[in-house]
Amino acid sequence: MNSAKKLFALFLSIAGLPGGQAAHAQAQAYPSRPITWVSPWTAGGGNDILSRALAEQLSSRLGQTVVVENRPGATGTIGTAQVARAAPDGYTLTLASAATHATAPAIYSKLSYDPVKDFTPITLVATVANVLVVHPSVPAANLKELIAYAKAHPNQLNYSSVGAGSIQHLSGVMFNQLAGVETAHVPYKGTAPAVVDLLAGRVQMAFESLPTMLPHIRSGALRAIGVTTSARSQVLPELPTLAEAGLPGFDASLWYAVMGPAGIPEPVVKTLHDSVVASLKTPEVMRRLSEQGADLATSTPAELAAFVRKDTEKWAGFIKRAGVKLD
Structure with missing residues (x-):
């Protein structure tokens, strides 16, 4: 057959x-x-x-x-x-x-x-896990200090993303609402230009992928505040989640x-x-x-x-x- x-x-x-x-x-x-x-x-x-x-x-x-x-x-x-x-x-x-x-x-x-x-x-x-990082020019060593600074300087902190509607953008939306602050979203066409401007201090914050940010965190070019997931990342287990650090319910996985x-x-x-x-x-x-x-x-x-x-x-x-x- x-x-x-x-x-x-x-x-x-x-x-x-x-x-x-x-x-x-x-x-x-x-x-x-x-x-x-x-x-x-x-x-x-x-x-x-x-x-x-x-x-x-x-x-x-x-x-x-x-x-x-x-x-x-x-x-x-x-x-x-x-x-x-x-x-x-x-x-x-x-x-x-x-x-x-x-x-x-x-x-x-x-x-x-x-x-x-x-x-x-x-x-x-x-x-x-994405990680919230800030440029060293931001006078905040942890989440509590970052929120206090953002409240004292509304819309003076900008955060980058790979585009409107991305998880990086929406992580910032969640951050603003849970922290009760006003930070401004700056969309880019891709990760590379966003990271360039972040390292240069033209934007002060980002919710970016942990592997992308890790070399810059370890070199001191950027300061890590916390990961966006509900549990700590296996990639950088010593870094707390944003929920642990002071924003209960934050989970932008x-x-x-x-x-x-x-x-x-x-x-x-x-x-x-x-x-x-x-x-x-x-x-x-x-x-x-x-x-x-x-x-x-x-x-x-x-x-x-x-x-x-x-x-x-x-x-x-x-x-x-x-x-x-x-x-």
Whole structure:
């Protein structure tokens, strides 16, 4: 029997089974063709790097090629929307993030997908700590002193970001609201020019990725105040969180999670979940996580769904109060 006839026979056998048996048969056959992994950001960024590391491991574990396609634009929402519209068969996946699923629903009034209803959660992958740093010209050695200075000098402290609506921008929004201060946002087109102006003192603050800032912190060119995550980072464990340092409830985590379109059969979800979690624990992927300043953080699909729902609700409040909109 040639391959076309075999596939047709398999289709007929699955189609004739009751729902539960059909799903089981589908899981047994999965995957039978290449998987498309959509990275909704440009090549070379953190999302792309982790996507490719995981895709390589999954290709070996699943016995099928996992092809990474970059679909950047609109802070990750263009590629993410493409995944939401795909067939729920486990052959289209994405590395979702805080930007695409937690902050985008509040920033875009006409977002074409629902971050919870339109996706099948697979597993959380990692959290990434940003760090609040200040230029040495700012007379503040810690968070308490920084807040006091900002209150005494409203809108005289500027903070940089890679663009409006980015996690760096919104970290500043959260900081202003929780600290009761007024600092000014200065958006840049990318990390490099933002860091140049920060080191030169043309902007005084930033909520930037810890790996990017670490050399400047260690050299004394910048002063670290605290990390933006709810837990200390494994990259710089001696540095307190901003919540610990005096802003209870501060949590501006950048996170990554594997998702697919809503409706992927449960047996296929289990196959993907187990394969991704095993891939995350390989030396190669662990190395990639470390290079990105990311802390490993896996979950069950149900835990991921609850996590996304909670994070989306949290950011909606901060963004609405600040009036941040990108459309």
